[in-house]
Amino acid sequence: MNNLLNENNINSDVVLNSLQSPIIVLNSRKKTIIYCNSAFENFIELSKKNVLGKKIEDIFFHDSLFINLVNRSITNNKNITHNNLEINTIKESTKVAFSIFKIEENEKLFSIILNNLSKNNKLEQQFNFEKSAQSATSLVAMLSHEIKNPLSGIKGAGQLIKKRGILEEKDLFLINLIDTETNRIIKLLNSLEGFTDERPIIKKYANLNQVLRYVITASEASFNKKNILFIENYDPSLPKVFGNKEQLIQLFLNLIKNSCEVVEKNNGVIKITTKYEHSNFPLTVYIEDNGNGVPEHLKDNLFDTFITNKVNGRGLGLSISAKIVQSHFGSIIFDSEKGKTVFKVMFKRKQ
Numbered sequence: 001m002n003n004l005l006n007e008n009n010i011n012s013d014v015v016l017n018s019l020q021s022p023i024i025v026l027n028s029r030k031k032t033i034i035y036c037n038s039a040f041e042n043f044i045e046l047s048k049k050n051v052l053g054k055k056i057e058d059i060f061f062h063d064s065l066f067i068n069l070v071n072r073s074i075t076n077n078k079n080i081t082h083n084n085l086e087i088n089t090i091k092e093s094t095k096v097a098f099s100i101f102k103i104e105e106n107e108k109l110f111s112i113i114l115n116n117l118s119k120n121n122k123l124e125q126q127f128n129f130e131k132s133a134q135s136a137t138s139l140v141a142m143l144s145h146e147i148k149n150p151l152s153g154i155k156g157a158g159q160l161i162k163k164r165g166i167l168e169e170k171d172l173f174l175i176n177l178i179d180t181e182t183n184r185i186i187k188l189l190n191s192l193e194g195f196t197d198e199r200p201i202i203k204k205y206a207n208l209n210q211v212l213r214y215v216i217t218a219s220e221a222s223f224n225k226k227n228i229l230f231i232e233n234y235d236p237s238l239p240k241v242f243g244n245k246e247q248l249i250q251l252f253l254n255l256i257k258n259s260c261e262v263v264e265k266n267n268g269v270i271k272i273t274t275k276y277e278h279s280n281f282p283l284t285v286y287i288e289d290n291g292n293g294v295p296e297h298l299k300d301n302l303f304d305t306f307i308t309n310k311v312n313g314r315g316l317g318l319s320i321s322a323k324i325v326q327s328h329f330g331s332i333i334f335d336s337e338k339g340k341t342v343f344k345v346m347f348k349r350k351q
Contacts, residue, residue, distance in 0.1 A: 013037075022114040024051075028074045028109055031055050043094075043116065060087065066098075073100045075109060087114070147185070155182040201327055205240040206248060208285060208347075212272055215252045223260040228268040235274045241283050241347045243328045251324040255287050255343050258318065262291030262341070281331050281346030288343075294336035302334070 016023055022040035023031050036051050043058065044051065049301070053060060057067050066085060073080040079101035087096050097115040158178040160165075216230050241248070259270045273286040294302060303322040324331045330347040 024112050028110050063179050114316045151182050201244045203243050206243055206245045207240050209234040219256050226265045231271040233273045238274050239349055247324045251321050254321045259289035263289050282349055283347040285345045289341055293338045293341050
């Protein structure tokens with residue numbers, strides 16, 4: 001253990017590769033890349049052997065502003081930062097903040113550090129869903145408690161009137177209606193109280209692929225009139241998730257039901273994909289639909305209680321989904337534009 005803690009054994013490359021920010025080092029005379037860390041390989045989606053020795057314009061050939069800023073920094077021998085710049089990787093365009101600065105120990109070398117702003121967006125989404133899960137829990141608990149008290153009074157009053165003697169048929173009908181509707185509301189509140197239960201849930205290892213297959217079968221039956229095309233792409237080697245199967249079914253029922261409701265009749269497509277991705281949350285589920293997308297004014301608060309874009313929606317489905325994901329120590333994020341919305345649900349392999 002002492003050897004591991006010896007500062008002489010710390011390799012700078014190990015430290016740089018542990019950082020989440022992409023980093024490259026340039027030889028300013030040759031304008032070639034002489035170093036990149038693992039985060040840069042992941043960001044640019046090229047291996048180190050395809051990066052080292054290349055000129056900056058060979059890698060970022062679509063990004064003239066970025067190249068100009070790098071050249072200006074080298075020519076003027078000064079540090080430059082930019083807080084919002086678009087960089088094109090192989091698959092997508094990404095907003096970054098970047099800094100380029102001279103390495104004092106060797107004036108020929110400049111380092112460039114990129115900060116992926118889209119990741120910050122996703123972290124903010126994750127925070128929002130966690131906040132929403134907590135606020136939804138508190139709100140439902142409060143409503144359930146406050147509503148049940150007057151309901152008990154209403155129900156009791158109706159029963160007392162009914163016992164008083166002969167009533168006209170229309171009065172008896174109204175009293176029975178009060179009793180029926182009161183029971184219905186109490187039943188609804190009882191079901192919501194499970195949402196506020198903070199006790200540890202009973203967990204066993206569950207097969208996500210099987211859970212999703214069950215959910216899709218149920219969704220196909222419920223939305224058969226819309227003729228939705230479900231495209232399933234499951235990773236057969238996906239490890240099992242440690243969770244509560246019933247809650248996982250509820251989670252994905254909510255998400256897929258949401259997609260079913262927003263796609264058009266006879267033209268709806270919903271893609272369900274499972275993958276193992278090398279990250280802190282490797283067990284991933286993608287649910288993609290071709291609906292109209294999430295309106296801009298809802299994106300920041302989509303998981304909040306009673307937030308909905310449906311005409312007759314109650315706005316609880318995504319809040320409940322957030323609560324379930326949180327209770328499984330997972331994460332949920334989404335990307336949405338007109339014609340495409342993707343929810344990504346992520347779980348750890350072990351809790």
